[in-house]
Amino acid sequence: MRLVTYEARGVRGVGVVIDDRIVETGFTDMLELIGGGPVVLEGVRSSIESCPTVEDARILAPIPRPHLIVFHSINFPSIVEETAGCEPPTRSSWFSKLPTSIIGPGDAIRKPFQDTHLDWEVELAIVIGKACSRASAEDALDYVFGYTVVNDISARDIQIEGGDIMLGKGADTFCPMGPAIVTSDEIPDPARLSVSTYLNGERVQHDSLAHMYYSVGENLAALTRLVTLQPGDIVTTGTPGGIGMNMKPPRWLVPGDVSDVEADVIGRISNPVIPGW
Numbered sequence: 001m002r003l004v005t006y007e008a009r010g011v012r013g014v015g016v017v018i019d020d021r022i023v024e025t026g027f028t029d030m031l032e033l034i035g036g037g038p039v040v041l042e043g044v045r046s047s048i049e050s051c052p053t054v055e056d057a058r059i060l061a062p063i064p065r066p067h068l069i070v071f072h073s074i075n076f077p078s079i080v081e082e083t084a085g086c087e088p089p090t091r092s093s094w095f096s097k098l099p100t101s102i103i104g105p106g107d108a109i110r111k112p113f114q115d116t117h118l119d120w121e122v123e124l125a126i127v128i129g130k131a132c133s134r135a136s137a138e139d140a141l142d143y144v145f146g147y148t149v150v151n152d153i154s155a156r157d158i159q160i161e162g163g164d165i166m167l168g169k170g171a172d173t174f175c176p177m178g179p180a181i182v183t184s185d186e187i188p189d190p191a192r193l194s195v196s197t198y199l200n201g202e203r204v205q206h207d208s209l210a211h212m213y214y215s216v217g218e219n220l221a222a223l224t225r226l227v228t229l230q231p232g233d234i235v236t237t238g239t240p241g242g243i244g245m246n247m248k249p250p251r252w253l254v255p256g257d258v259s260d261v262e263a264d265v266i267g268r269i270s271n272p273v274i275p276g277w
């Protein structure tokens with residue numbers, strides 16, 4: 001199933017996308033639907049045909065305010081190869097992005113200062129379906145509700161030169177997410193997906209998740225060794241090569257640019273860049 005959060009006539013809801021329609025599920029909050037577990041999900045699935053179509057819906061981020069959103073650091077050979085001084089990782093490593101950074105499809109990414117070095121990073125995002133602690137790599141996919149796509153927008157000057165990863169990656173609007181959560185039954189093997197970024201329509205990032213150093217299962221095993229994840233929490237998989245920082249000369253996002261990220265099966269979101277604050 002392809003699940004979206006939408007707003008229609010000022011009211012928020014959770015819908016299922018069927019062809020080019022969105023149908024109501026009766027839920028107003030994706031976290032509530034996910035937290036209901038498999039029984040609730042099956043109830044939604046079995047009643048879809050009789051649910052009304054939503055008119056004039058605007059698609060929002062599928063989970064506009066998750067409790068936890070954890071990002072993987074270096075996880076692709078293609079980014080190690082293009083980044084000066086970057087060595088292949090010897091273990092999974094992580095940082096947390098602020099939930100207040102999330103925006104939806106079409107929302108503007110704000111460039112905070114005129115001299116900010118604003119960069120893009122497409123990542124697959126794993127949406128957790130049930131409480132998960134000390135999972136093994138082999139059974140970790142059993143805890144996955146579904147998958148979506150995020151753009152790990154990064155102010156490199158704040159993140160790297162300033163040494164502040166939380167503000168450099170966690171500022172308002174720095175986490176476009178969407179367009180939908182595709183449930184895990186439709187993506188049995190996430191390693192078969194590819195992810196891409198487009199800058200003003202030109203493809204700048206593209207790689208297969210089969211190339212990751214650490215698979216989705218290995219990532220979740222490493223993280224849940226020390227952290228208990230809950231339904232609706234989000235964990236990303238790292239970004240491949242092709243970021244603006246590594247272009248020669250570097251290419252930063254500026255007002256007027258449009259940054260798109262996409263993944264197979266899940267789809268594409270597009271976000272314009274505007275001057276901030």
Ligand code: MG
Pocket residue numbers: 071072073121123152238239
């Ligand atoms: Mg990243």
